[in-house]
Amino acid sequence: MAGNSQRRNRRTSNKKGATTGTGGNRRRSLEGKGPTPPAEMRKGHAKQRAAQAKARKAVGRPVRRPGAKSSSELVVGRNPVVEALREGVPANALYVQQFVDSDDRVREAVQLATEGGLRLVEAPKPELDRMTNHLNHQGLVLQIPPYDYAHPDDLSAAASEAGEDALIVALDGVTDPRNLGAVVRSVSAFGGHGVVVPERRAAGMTASAWKTSAGTAARTPVARATNLTRTLQAYQKEGIQVVGLDAEGGVELSEVAALEGPVVVVVGSEGKGLSRLVGETCDVLVRIDMPGGAESLNAGVAAGVVLYEAARRRR
Structure with missing residues (x-):
């Protein structure tokens, strides 16, 4: 009867047991290779290809970190590049497409770059396409180095060292770099x-701001404030009056005595004006009367009017 045989060494089951000397190798051979990696890390996976494509597109874009200097900027296209070089916008390299159809603008750009001691780089079209994220570069790309922003304390310190009353302009919510360049010029x-x-x-010192400043950005510092309200309060502790421009201000510009001493003039955006916290921080809110009937002035013009009035009084 099956299973009851008394014969020695008779097999009563088809199941094989462990053989002598395995040492548990079979058990270890069943162990896996760890957790499954995310899709972005699996070779050939669609998500990995998408992540790689996204990283390639990001190359050449400005990347900013809190508290750090701004990254390099690219000026793209023949006319913008030539105009930037004519205006003396600081640059560190001019990229020229290989076998590009040369015209007067390309030749002038190369000549200006050579005279300015810029690095000339000849690159294939695919490389320029990658750098500019496929913008219409027309074979010319100018690389602008990061702007070296000052600290707000440096501006009042420079006035003190020169034995002069501080005259500083702060911009609140001004996002057009051309307005920033115009203010720097004024x-x-x-x-x-x-x-x-x-x-x-807020606008930063881009190539557009440099051009609008007509070269004055090379000798007029621009400081970057982490928090504009706290920066204005710090100036007040130094004894500097803070004057805000507001279309509804209670004092007319000609009546403001603060312009004769150390002062920070705060200019808001043309559309929204001063933000609430900045407006509340100002020592006085000032309006510029406009008999011609215009509703407002842009930031560059408004700052120029106030700066002229301050300079006239100080003379």
Whole structure:
């Protein structure tokens, strides 16, 4: 009867047992290779290809970190590159497409770059396409180095060292770099000590700002404030009056005595004006009367008017 045989060494089951000397190798051979890696790390996976494509597109874009200097900027296209070089915008390299159809603008760009001691780089079209994220570069790309922003304290310190009353312009919510460049130019023209811009949601010293400043950005510092309200409060502790421009201000510009001493002039955006916290921080809110009937002035013009008035009084 099956299973009851008394014969020695008779097999009563088809199941094989462990053989002598395995040492548990079979058990170890069943162990896995660890957790499954995420899809982005699996070779050939669609998500990995998508992640790689996204990383390639990001190359050449400005990347900013909180508290760090701004990254390099690219000026793209024949006319913008030539104009930037004519205006003396600081640059460190000119990229020229290989076998590009040369015209007067390409030749002038190469000549200006050579005279300015810039690095000339000949690159194939696919490389320029990658650098510019496939913008219409027309075979010319100018690389602008990061702007070296000052600290707000540097502006008042420079005025003190020169034995002068501080004359500083702070911009609140001004996002057009051309307005920033125009303010820098006015500050330079009327003997100011610099411009303060917020770190976020504000125009920075781009190539457009450099061009609008007509070269004055090379000698007029622009400082970047992490928090504009706290920066203005710090100036007040130094004895500097903070004057805000507001269309509904209670004092007319000609009546403001603060312009004769150390002062920070705060200019808001043309559309929204000063933000609430900045407006509340100002020592006085000032309006510019406009008999011609215009509703407002852009930031560059408004700052120029006030700076002229301050310079006139100080003479």
